[in-house]
Amino acid sequence: MSEQINIPVTGMTCASCVMRVERAIKKVPGVLEARVNLSTEGASITFAPEHVGPDEIKTAIERAGYGVIETRVADATPPEDVEAAARAHELADKRRKLTVGVALGLPLFLLSMSRDFGLLQPWWIGAAANMAGHSAMESLPARDDLLNWFFLLLATPVQFYSGRDYYVHAWKALRARTANMDSLIAMGSSVAYLYSLLLLLSGAAGHVYFETAAMIITLILVGKYLEARAKSQTGAAIRALIGLQPKLARVLRGGQEVDVPVAEVRKGEVVIVRPGEKIPVDGMVISGESAVDESMVTGESLPVEKRPGDQVIGATLNRSGSFQLRALRIGNESALAQIIHLVQEAQGSRAPVQHLVDRVAAVFVPAVIGLALLTFVGWWAIGGVGATQAMLFAVAVLVIACPCALGLATPTAIMVGTGTGAAHGVLIRNAESLERAAHIQAVILDKTGTLTQGQPAVTDMIQVAQESQVDLLQLAASAESRSEHPLGAAIVAAARARGLSLATPTEFLAVAGAGVVATVDERQIIVGTLRMLQERGVALGDLPTHVERLQSEGKTAMLVALDGQALGVIAVADTIKPTSPAAVAALRQQGIAVAMLTGDNRRTAEAIAAQVGVDRVVAEVLPHEKSAEVKRLQAEGVVVAMVGDGVNDAPALAQADVGIAIGTGADVAMEAADITLMRGDLHSITQAIRLSQATMRTIRWNLFWAFLYNVILIPVAAGALYPFTGWQLSPILAAAAMAFSSVFVISNSLRLRWALG
Numbered sequence: 174m175s176e177q178i179n180i181p182v183t184g185m186t187c188a189s190c191v192m193r194v195e196r197a198i199k200k201v202p203g204v205l206e207a208r209v210n211l212s213t214e215g216a217s218i219t220f221a222p223e224h225v226g227p228d229e230i231k232t233a234i235e236r237a238g239y240g241v242i243e244t245r246v247a248d249a250t251p252p253e254d255v256e257a258a259a260r261a262h263e264l265a266d267k268r269r270k271l272t273v274g275v276a277l278g279l280p281l282f283l284l285s286m287s288r289d290f291g292l293l294q295p296w297w298i299g300a301a302a303n304m305a306g307h308s309a310m311e312s313l314p315a316r317d318d319l320l321n322w323f324f325l326l327l328a329t330p331v332q333f334y335s336g337r338d339y340y341v342h343a344w345k346a347l348r349a350r351t352a353n354m355d356s357l358i359a360m361g362s363s364v365a366y367l368y369s370l371l372l373l374l375s376g377a378a379g380h381v382y383f384e385t386a387a388m389i390i391t392l393i394l395v396g397k398y399l400e401a402r403a404k405s406q407t408g409a410a411i412r413a414l415i416g417l418q419p420k421l422a423r424v425l426r427g428g429q430e431v432d433v434p435v436a437e438v439r440k441g442e443v444v445i446v447r448p449g450e451k452i453p454v455d456g457m458v459i460s461g462e463s464a465v466d467e468s469m470v471t472g473e474s475l476p477v478e479k480r481p482g483d484q485v486i487g488a489t490l491n492r493s494g495s496f497q498l499r500a501l502r503i504g505n506e507s508a509l510a511q512i513i514h515l516v517q518e519a520q521g522s523r524a525p526v527q528h529l530v531d532r533v534a535a536v537f538v539p540a541v542i543g544l545a546l547l548t549f550v551g552w553w554a555i556g557g558v559g560a561t562q563a564m565l566f567a568v569a570v571l572v573i574a575c576p577c578a579l580g581l582a583t584p585t586a587i588m589v590g591t592g593t594g595a596a597h598g599v600l601i602r603n604a605e606s607l608e609r610a611a612h613i614q615a616v617i618l619d620k621t622g623t624l625t626q627g628q629p630a631v632t633d634m635i636q637v638a639q640e641s642q643v644d645l646l647q648l649a650a651s652a653e654s655r656s657e658h659p660l661g662a663a664i665v666a667a668a669r670a671r672g673l674s675l676a677t678p679t680e681f682l683a684v685a686g687a688g689v690v691a692t693v694d695e696r697q698i699i700v701g702t703l704r705m706l707q708e709r710g711v712a713l714g715d716l717p718t719h720v721e722r723l724q725s726e727g728k729t730a731m732l733v734a735l736d737g738q739a740l741g742v743i744a745v746a747d748t749i750k751p752t753s754p755a756a757v758a759a760l761r762q763q764g765i766a767v768a769m770l771t772g773d774n775r776r777t778a779e780a781i782a783a784q785v786g787v788d789r790v791v792a793e794v795l796p797h798e799k800s801a802e803v804k805r806l807q808a809e810g811v812v813v814a815m816v817g818d819g820v821n822d823a824p825a826l827a828q829a830d831v832g833i834a835i836g837t838g839a840d841v842a843m844e845a846a847d848i849t850l851m852r853g854d855l856h857s858i859t860q861a862i863r864l865s866q867a868t869m870r871t872i873r874w875n876l877f878w879a880f881l882y883n884v885i886l887i888p889v890a891a892g893a894l895y896p897f898t899g900w901q902l903s904p905i906l907a908a909a910a911m912a913f914s915s916v917f918v919i920s921n922s923l924r925l926r927w928a929l930g
Contacts, residue, residue, distance in 0.1 A: 238345025396912020461496025727780025
């Protein structure tokens with residue numbers, strides 16, 4: 174037996190950090206699987222509780238040089254609030270360090286550049302020269318040291334306060350015999366700072382680079398602060414879902430209405446919901462009626478009418494009426510809790526395309542350090558530019574090569590993509606499912622409950638006697654009021670929807686597979702098949718013609734007779750969903766083949782297929798044969814998505830390349846599916862495919878940018894253009910370019926929030 178835990182991690186800055194934390198966790202005996210995500214800044218771990226506990230795993234993370242946010246607290250504060258507070262504190266700390274960096278680093282940079290371009294001549298140079306009787310130019314070398322000492326005064330707080338985290342993390346990485354982004358930043362800025370300090374202390378002539386050291390740290394901090402702000406937006410979907418949860422519930426206890434925290438509601442308790450209130454828990458309406466806005470969970474824009482016997486979802490909004498419900502699912506069993514868990518799992522998962530990034534990250538930082546050393550030695554020993562210039566080339570390489578953008582390229586897109594899907598009622602199980610959905614070539618649709626409403630309804634009423642249609646329906650519904658057959662229930666439901674009053678039969682006989690015979694107000698009513706009425710000697714007239722036509726349309730025809738005289742025929746069918754034809758057309762416009770798979774008879778199946786626009790129909794398939802039909806299509810080399818809602822669809826959903834479950838169906842179907850559509854509207858299928866394609870495009874562009882950035886700018890930083898143009902990429906420009914690359918990747922991923930409009 175295994176358990177799963179999600180641990181918020183602090184201190185991760187690049188793809189190398191992710192690899193290091195994962196390795197540290199996987200080394201702990203009893204850990205079965207570990208996935209670390211740079212974008213969510215968390216680790217998802219599956220472990221065997223008999224061999225290891227959460228504390229040992231957290232200790233392993235801390236030994237690797239990273240922090241853990243402890244979400245288990247003594248009071249009743251939710252873990253999400255604890256983590257949010259810790260992240261807010263972390264962001265505030267970044268803001269303070271950035272403020273110091275800008276306040277001291279910017280004046281330092283402006284003063285240094287002004288001096289280098291001859292725009293700055295400190296007042297004390299001229300004053301000291303006049304007092305000593307020498308020209309200002311003769312005094313410049315000695316007096317200029319005062320300005321350098323001032324530069325040191327400005328640079329030191331930036332170096333060791335604003336840049337403290339880089340040193341701490343670099344030292345922890347060194348102790349673990351590895352390197353990461355912080356190692357590169359610490360090395361690059363320290364080389365510039367220490368070189369300048371040694372030059373100043375020795376009294377030797379030469380240019381100091383305090384502004385370079387300070388601006389490297391400040392610009393990286395700007396990027397990291399913007400990155401942290403942007404990453405907080407990538408988690409907006411989860412925060413919105415968590416924010417839906419109401420805090421209190423009004424329950425009946427001891428005959429009194431009592432307000433209690435939602436976490437204290439017990440299964441089976443009666444909960445009272447008033448107009449304008451959020452429904453606190455999942456349950457079933459036992460009294461009252463209302464319209465409920467379920468858009469925040471299912472994405473369905475129109476309010477849904479709820480009556481006794483209907484299910485309601487916790488966190489949805491009660492619009493008009495007041496009702497009572499019986500609590501059925503509470504806590505982690507609720508629909509909202511399951512959705513939150515599913516989205517968190519998806520956002521923390523790793524797409525197959527990420528494996529390439531992992532392989533690169535494993536060797537990237539050590540390779541960059543080696544390249545920087547090679548750059549320094551090459552220019553100094555061979556290029557003949559001097560140690561100072563060679564040092565600047567090496568520092569630029571260290572700074573510009575930080576693999577932040579590379580580490581953020583995939584997880585940020587996955588996080589925003591799955592969050593956007595959740596906001597539109599499309600729940601994607603993991604990143605692998607998202608990637609496969611982008612390549613769907615064929616969609617197989619189950620009929621009942623997927624293309625159709627999933628329950629029979631009266632579609633036609635044809636009367637041949639002098640009785641009106643209303644009398645025909647009223648008589649049939651009265652006779653069927655004691656029936657338990659779904660077709661009889663459809664007739665009763667149609668009569669009640671029209672406000673008809675029904676009489677109770679004094680005698681009732683159900684004939685298996687044929688119909689019912691009932692006595693109502695001392696009159697005999699027969700509702701049944703053509704054969705049943707013929708066997709009872711009822712004269713049918715031209716009713717058989719109507720029956721044949723209705724059956725050719727895939728409808729079930731039930732004839733009605735009163736005291737031996739045929740009154741007419743009522744047709745019942747599982748009607749198609751209003752949006753099904755348009756959804757099928759949208760799939761075909763995307764170049765996706767659409768097929769229907771059903772256990773119904775071929776005539777009914779083909780009638781439904783004609784209404785919705787499906788060309789390929791596979792009918793009369795037994796439940797265990799559905800997965801074989803999916804395999805048959807896959808054998809043709811087609812990427813197949815299966816869409817269903819019932820228990821009998823689960824094997825086919827599991828077999829398909831992408832299993833898509835209708836969220837209004839059976840739980841086992843949703844367990845077997847890769848994608849769950851919270852609405853019954855099949856337009857969600859096209860939304861899921863569009864979203865997956867948009868997400869994969871974003872990932873490809875992010876990776877292209879991240880790789881191209883390093884491929885082009887690392888050689889430039891190493892001085893590739895210097896021999897030909899005399900131009901070099903300074904460490905300050907390198908720091909600005911590195912900071913921009915991360916912000917660009919996250920901003921590009923955030924565009925997915927509008928992928929579905």
